Amino acid sequence: LNTVHGNGTAEDIVQDVMIKVWTGAHKFDPAKASFATWVYRITRNRWIDHQRKHGRMDVRDPELMKIIADDEVSSAEVNFMSQQDAEILREQIQRLSEPQQMAIRMAFMEFKTHKQISEETGVPLGTVKTRIRSAIQVLKSNMSRHLGDV
Amino acid sequence: MSTSQQTGIALKAITSDDNLFAYATGSLSLAKHVMITCQAEISDKVSQKIGLFETIAASALEDVETVSLSDNFMDNVIKALPARHAVEQDNLKTTGLAPRTLRNILGHGLKDMKWKSLVPGVAVHDVLGNRRYEESDRIYLLKAKGGMQMPLHGHKGEEWSLVLTGSYTVGDQTFLPKVVQKVVGI
Numbered sequence: 001l002n003t004v005h006g007n008g009t010a011e012d013i014v015q016d017v018m019i020k021v022w023t024g025a026h027k028f029d030p031a032k033a034s035f036a037t038w039v040y041r042i043t044r045n046r047w048i049d050h051q052r053k054h055g056r057m058d059v060r061d062p063e064l065m066k067i068i069a070d071d072e073v074s075s076a077e078v079n080f081m082s083q084q085d086a087e088i089l090r091e092q093i094q095r096l097s098e099p100q101q102m103a104i105r106m107a108f109m110e111f112k113t114h115k116q117i118s119e120e121t122g123v124p125l126g127t128v129k130t131r132i133r134s135a136i137q138v139l140k141s142n143m144s145r146h147l148g149d150v
Numbered sequence: 151m152s153t154s155q156q157t158g159i160a161l162k163a164i165t166s167d168d169n170l171f172a173y174a175t176g177s178l179s180l181a182k183h184v185m186i187t188c189q190a191e192i193s194d195k196v197s198q199k200i201g202l203f204e205t206i207a208a209s210a211l212e213d214v215e216t217v218s219l220s221d222n223f224m225d226n227v228i229k230a231l232p233a234r235h236a237v238e239q240d241n242l243k244t245t246g247l248a249p250r251t252l253r254n255i256l257g258h259g260l261k262d263m264k265w266k267s268l269v270p271g272v273a274v275h276d277v278l279g280n281r282r283y284e285e286s287d288r289i290y291l292l293k294a295k296g297g298m299q300m301p302l303h304g305h306k307g308e309e310w311s312l313v314l315t316g317s318y319t320v321g322d323q324t325f326l327p328k329v330v331q332k333v334v335g336i
Contacts, residue, residue, distance in 0.1 A: 011220060019227060039208070040204055040211055044174070047176050048176045086209055090213065093209055105210060108175055113175075133168075136206075
């Protein structure tokens with residue numbers, strides 16, 4: 001998060017994530033997701049909440065706060081990837097081409113949209129989309145033995 | 151349950167890899183994020199696809215360059231921790247017609263809804279967003295009497311629909327429960 005709109009914002013989000021992990025620890029279910037995936041979801045949701053607070057949505061509506069606070073655990077019913085498979089996935093990510101890795105990193109780690117990635121890197125929007133799609137396809141293909149039909 | 155920001159009656163599934171990737175990276179509007187979260191609760195296939203993207207993200211997270219936090223970071227975290235008794239408890243019912251995410255937003259299930267009449271036979275409840283902020287996506291619930299016909303109308307922008315119970319028909323397309331569908335302009 002060090003690149004998310006200045007260190008102050010990044011620290012605020014990290015602080016929120018740590019508090020969320022602490023207070024929501026009883027909600028974490030290793031059968032549903034790895035700890036890293038759970039923390040990623042919380043971090044992403046804090047980022048969405050940050051954008052909402054600083055965006056144009058109507059922040060006076062108190063109901064808006066609850067959704068982001070409570071949806072961290074519902075995505076996958078089954079943690080379909082073992083720790084060993086996660087290590088293999090990590091190796092596969094490192095084998096992607098540098099442009100693919102950069103696009104994946106900017107999307108997942110910096111929460112940037114395809115358009116924002118295009119603007120920052122000077123790479124055409126269509127190329128950014130192709131890089132991300134092809135990276136996902138390569139990972140799916142190389143991990144198919146471990147993931148099944150996802 | 152709909153999110154809208156185009157007049158039309160062509161249907162498209164909204165759970166494409168591109169949309170689910172955007173979901174996983176937090177790039178969708180809040181309203182669309184909520185709709186896909188609801189769909190992920192209902193559909194194992196959607197939740198598994200999102201799970202893959204999130205797992206890729208978590209794996210990439212392991213290799214991110216670390217940076218130092220400010221000296222008083224942990225002090226601030228400890229100060230901001232809520233009292234022990236305030237640790238979150240999820241007291242909402244775990245079953246019902248509404249997905250858990252929707253119940254979390256509403257603070258209750260569908261039985262306890264307060265509806266506003268929209269047109270005779272149709273009631274509405276605004277869930278997220280505000281009609282005055284037309285550039286923002288919003289979510290609202292609709293309840294219609296069985297067998298009724300909605301007056302001809304249009305929508306600004308794009309509309310996604312998730313039927314919680316019952317079904318409805320637009321032209322020759324029928325919207326059934328448990329599948330988020332996109333209604334696009336034609």
